[in-house]
Structure formats: structure tokens, C-alpha cells
Amino acid sequence: MDDMLDVGCLMLATMTPELQKQHEDMVAYEMIQNLKEIFEGQARQERYETSKALFQCKMSEGSPVGAHVIKMMGYIQTLEKLGFALNDELAIDVVLQSLPDSFSQFILNFNMNEIEKTLPQLLGMLRTAEGNMKKGGSKSVLMVRKAKGKEKGKKVEKSKGIGKTKPKGKLALKPKGGVSKDGKCFHCCKTGHWKRNCPIYLEEVKKAKAVGASVLGTAHEKESS
Structure with missing residues (x-):
């Protein structure tokens, strides 16, 4: 009974004045049950909205992977606070499934090697992979541009020769020098x-x-x- 009184006083001290008036005549157990009835529906709605945003979150091609993963980590932490925590493996699967096709090779290597990482560690790996892809992409774009330039040069050379025909009768002319x-x-x-x-x-x-x-x-x- 002494512990129950101590817990009740602590709960009342952390409430807003309006809630204190509603629960000042209740013991700790009655306070917990009443608070569940008041806020459980609100928590369920918040959980629904958070889980919906998490599972529908998709990264668009070309956007920074760091901001995308940090946003998803925020959703996962909110679910954990609401009492519905995702374990590390499931959380990583949800993040990997939200990535665009440009990360398909990274996802394949990650799953084949069965790498066990936390979400912050996965974030670091994705940032490194994004940097490598940008370096490789700039080289490939440069090569494509060079190839296009060569093709244009060939077309210009061919176009310069268009319309020029050898004059007729030159082969039939007699040489002047014998x-x-x-x-x-x-x-x-x-x-x-x-x-x-x-x-x-x-x-x-x-x-x-x-x-x-x-x-x-x-x-x-x-x-x-």
C-alpha cells in the first residue's frame, strides 16, 4: 500500500493540472486504466499513421540517400516509443526495400554476404555506396559525351563531302607534257x-x-x- 501511494503521488506530479483534478481521488492502478482509455485511441491512430508512412516511404532516383534513411529511422523510433518496436533485421529490410533500382547491386551484395549491421551502420554503408556510384556515373557520362562528339565529327566530315562530284571529262583529257x-x-x-x-x-x-x-x-x- 505504501508503494502504491508513492507511485500515485509521482504520477499526479507529472500530470497537467486538468488531469490531476480528474485523478486525484484514484489509486495508481485506477489512474493507469483511465489514462489508457483516454489516450489509447490516440496512440493507435498515431501508430497507424506512422507505420503507413514508414512502409510507403520510397526513395526517388537521384535524391540523397542520407536524408531518406534518417527520415525512416525517425518513423521506426516513433513506433518503438508507441510500444511497437521493429527488430534490427526487419528495420533494415524495410529500408532496403525503399531504395531505388540504382542500389540493386548493393542490396544483392548485402543479402548474399548476410551482413549484420545496425541502422546507423547501414546508413554509413549506403552513403559510401552513393559516393562511389556518383564517381562511376560521372565517368560514364563523360565517355558517352566523348562518343557523341566523335559521331558528330564524322557526320560533319561526311556532310562536307556532300555535293562535291568529280568533273566529267578530266580522265579523257590528253596530258600536256607528252x-x-x-x-x-x-x-x-x-x-x-x-x-x-x-x-x-x-x-x-x-x-x-x-x-x-x-x-x-x-x-x-x-x-x-
Whole structure:
């Protein structure tokens, strides 16, 4: 009975004046039961809202992981104060499930290695992983930009050549400095001269003319006779 009186006095000393008036004639047990009836519904609603915010919390891609995890740790601590504490493993699973796809490799390694960490330790690991991903992402972006620049350069070079065509007839022009050593005769197929200067061709032309002249002479003699 002495302990009950001491606890009752301590409870009344920590209450607001309005609550003290309501409980000044009650013993400690009656105070506890009455306080539960008053505040239990409010605590249940608060627990519901807190757990809903915790389980629906999702980190958007590109946002800082530190602020996201700290916010979730606040929800978990509030549930613990309301009498519904999550053990470390379940709390870590809830945090990992809220991360975006960019942390998929980190989550895979974490689960495969069965790493046992507290929430503050997990926060430090996630910050380190985020820093490494940012460094790797900047290099990959730089490489992509360089590759795009090369492609643009190739397109510009190709576009410069568009519309330029070789003038017709250049190959058929005669060289000004005489026949080159690589010039080829179309009659005898020898190099060093053209067909019009080919000695074989010229000799054949002379013979043809001579034969033609003799034929014409014989025809004239037949006509006169």
C-alpha cells in the first residue's frame, strides 16, 4: 500500500493540472486504466499513421540517400516509443526495400554476404555506396559525351563531302607534257605511246592505203577497156 501511494503521488506530479483534478481521488492502478482509455485511441491512430508512412516511404532516383534513411529511422523510433518496436533485421529490410533500382547491386551484395549491421551502420554503408556510384556515373557520362562528339565529327566530315562530284571529262583529257611512261596503246597494248603514234598501226594504215590504191587502178582500167 505504501508503494502504491508513492507511485500515485509521482504520477499526479507529472500530470497537467486538468488531469490531476480528474485523478486525484484514484489509486495508481485506477489512474493507469483511465489514462489508457483516454489516450489509447490516440496512440493507435498515431501508430497507424506512422507505420503507413514508414512502409510507403520510397526513395526517388537521384535524391540523397542520407536524408531518406534518417527520415525512416525517425518513423521506426516513433513506433518503438508507441510500444511497437521493429527488430534490427526487419528495420533494415524495410529500408532496403525503399531504395531505388540504382542500389540493386548493393542490396544483392548485402543479402548474399548476410551482413549484420545496425541502422546507423547501414546508413554509413549506403552513403559510401552513393559516393562511389556518383564517381562511376560521372565517368560514364563523360565517355558517352566523348562518343557523341566523335559521331558528330564524322557526320560533319561526311556532310562536307556532300555535293562535291568529280568533273566529267578530266580522265579523257590528253596530258600536256607528252605521253607518260605508263601510257598504254590501245592497238598493240604496249606502253610509252598512244595508238596514233603506234608504228605497227601506222604501217598497217600505209599497207591499207596501198592496197586501196591498186584496187582503184584496176577498176579504172576495166572501165576504160
